[in-house]
Amino acid sequence: MPKRVKINLLKISQALVGSPYCLGSWDRKKGLDCFSLVGSYLKMRGVTLDREMEGVKIDDYKELFLREPEKAKALMVLYIEKHMDELPISKRLAGDVLLLSLANQGTFLAIDGGNGNIVAASEENGVSVTPLNHYSIEKAFRCRKHYHS
Numbered sequence: 001m002p003k004r005v006k007i008n009l010l011k012i013s014q015a016l017v018g019s020p021y022c023l024g025s026w027d028r029k030k031g032l033d034c035f036s037l038v039g040s041y042l043k044m045r046g047v048t049l050d051r052e053m054e055g056v057k058i059d060d061y062k063e064l065f066l067r068e069p070e071k072a073k074a075l076m077v078l079y080i081e082k083h084m085d086e087l088p089i090s091k092r093l094a095g096d097v098l099l100l101s102l103a104n105q106g107t108f109l110a111i112d113g114g115n116g117n118i119v120a121a122s123e124e125n126g127v128s129v130t131p132l133n134h135y136s137i138e139k140a141f142r143c144r145k146h147y148h149s
Contacts, residue, residue, distance in 0.1 A: 010013040011096045012044050013111070013119050019127040024062020031094075034108040035061060035076045036099050037121040041111055042083060045143060053079045073107055077139075080109065084141035092140040107138060 014027070022031025032040060039049055039058070051058055054075055066074035077099060084097060092098065094114025101107045110120035113129055121127045 009114070012041060013113060013129070015044065016040060016127050017119060017129060019121075021121050021123045023065065024059075026058065028132045032108065032121050032127055034121045035079075037119070037127055038080065038109045038111065040106055041097075041119075042143070046079040047143060049083065050079070053082070069106070071115075077107075080141055085144055087140050087142050089137050089140045092137075098132075098137055100135040101138050101139075104133050110135075110143075112140070129131065 014039060016032070019028045019037075020031035021033065023033045024031070025031045026036045026037070026039065028040060035058075044148060049058075056064055056075060057111070058079075061072060063075070064075070080097060080099070087104075087108070092112055096112045098110050098112050098118065099107055100110055100118070100120075110118040111126050112132075113119045116132050117129050118132045118135070119129055120126065
């Protein structure tokens with residue numbers, strides 16, 4: 001049976017909320033974007049992350065995003081799919097990772113914060129808690145490791 005690791009979603013969220021926004025940064029003090037927010041969250045949960053995907057180093061994600069945003073977003077989703085299991089949207093729980101969309105603004109990643117909220121990174125607000133009801137959920141993902149909060 002897999003080892004259970006106790007997590008405290010509130011403590012992890014509090015460690016991330018308040019970080020400024022910075023495209024391509026993996027440094028919480030400098031800032032996070034949606035990809036590095038979720039990557040930092042997974043790392044805090046004990047997930048070992050690859051530093052490269054499909055020949056692109058995660059440190060080069062910003063450059064790829066600025067050149068080819070749709071390719072960068074597709075790669076981001078592949079990265080998440082490699083480290084997590086997709087699940088039916090109706091089965092999502094607080095702490096799961098969501099691929100969301102907003103009309104005419106494309107897709108982005110966020111953490112399901114529970115109670116109808118998400119933890120998300122945006123240029124306007126940095127990493128913050130915001131209501132989920134403004135967004136459409138495209139996919140939901142859960143860590144392969146067994147956790148409980």
